Amino acid sequence: MYHGGILSVDDEDKAVVLLSGGLDSTTVLALATREHAEVYALSFSYGQRHGVELEAARRIAKSYGVREHVVVEIDLRRFGGSALTDDIPVPKDRSNEESAASIPPTYVPARNTVFLSFGMAWAEVLGARSLYSGVNAVDYSGYPDCRPEFIAAFEVMANLATKAGVEGRRLALRAPLIEMQKSEIIKLGVELGVDYGATHSCYDPGEAGEACGRCDSCGLRRRGFEAAGLQDPRGA
């Protein structure tokens, strides 16, 4: 329908996407931009060692023409407790099974809860009805806040917490990759035209932002491309 040049976007057409700049969240952004007329990307600067991720997030948000990209600074280092923000060594050269077997030292306390809370706040202000996260229960089975039961409980809580939820304009928390293997995610992204060369995955990059190739995240990515039978545009 022609609206006299003004495209009317209702709340159903607005979505907030949590974007780390990694492979998973970039795939989710690609999905969301297919589904929604207005997409808003939200990233966090939380004292992570791999700040190069944020540069990737900025470039990716721009390339997808998101309506707005907000980077919120939060200092989770105040509480300590993780290799991603502290000086605990990042584990290297572990198999998928080893990295999934236990809660890893790279676990950041309550990180997804904090991130989703901010996403929820922005969704409420925008009137957006969808909040997307790239959480994945397969690769990160050691992270409690990457499981479907956590996502479901967060959605229930979110709709009790907000004006919109109380007034019947429910927020849907969407985690489309949660049950997918890394190779399936990569195949989906390639279908959607994702440029994985722009994404960053390493927990422990070098000075110039280059991937270490040996941390859990690099390992998952390499084995994901191998299983998909595809070449990683960032190199092996």
Next chain:
Amino acid sequence: MYHGGILSVDDEDKAVVLLSGGLDSTTVLALATREHAEVYALSFSYGQRHGVELEAARRIAKSYGVREHVVVEIDLRRFGGSALTDDIPVPKDRSNEESAASIPPTYVPARNTVFLSFGMAWAEVLGARSLYSGVNAVDYSGYPDCRPEFIAAFEVMANLATKAGVEGRRLALRAPLIEMQKSEIIKLGVELGVDYGATHSCYDPGEAGEACGRCDSCGLRRRGFEAAGLQDPRGA
């Protein structure tokens, strides 16, 4: 039992208290210090107009000898949407009924969710098993995230989100004031020896930090002291 001079504090004896520096959270802090050997206070600098609250929180945390007081800076202004952080006028001269009848413009999107998420993160790092909040459903019936059903849903979510919850060391989210009238809270605090002269309640203080006397928060406080038959040490 004598521990050779070292008092053993297990996780049950540690608590995190969300402390705004207002009347309710100060009463909760007084309660928590009776119940737990080690109390940690958590405050937020979130672009609120009433930054004088934080000064009150610092003095109160010190006077209760908390183990540590952390003030986390988070910028909820990035998302807009509230009179407490934006330039929307703070409503004045409303009755308790008027201020409770609808969601007020001073509502900050997802504020309690964000605050509790940080509290949960710190509790996990500390190994604390209790997280206290001064939320109140009576005075703030217009705020969705001050209701018992929200608190219950947050607790469920929190115990699915964290390593501690997954491993059976459940976090209890305690909101001891949630069903109390302001006058009951004040009477309880006076019994506990709370110095309400040190607390700050106003949404719209003057340059020197003095209460306006006319916002919803000042009105609730004044009528609470009146109903309790007590004198507010901060003056009428």
